[in-house]
Amino acid sequence: xxxxxxxxxTDEELSEICEDxxxxxxxxxxxxxxxxxxxxxxxxxxxxxxxxxxxxxxxx
Numbered sequence: 417x418x419x420x421x422x423x424x425x426t427d428e429e430l431s432e433i434c435e436d437x438x439x440x441x442x443x444x445x446x447x448x449x450x451x452x453x454x455x456x457x458x459x460x461x462x463x464x465x466x467x468x469x470x471x472x473x474x475x476x
Contacts (some may be wrong), residue, residue, distance in 0.1 A: 445459045
């Protein structure tokens with residue numbers, strides 16, 4: 417998988433991107449919990465795995 421090209425963002429753009437991403441990820445996690453009835457601990461572990469995946473992409 418190729419990481420997205422590096423681009424410089426303004427603070428306002430980064431803030432908007434982060435806010436939109438947070439809302440989308442939170443909604444996805446809520447849907448996951450509704451379907452699976454998994455506890456918050458499972459969601460946190462899954463999010464940590466996603467973060468580790470993206471950190472590994474940066475180190476390639």
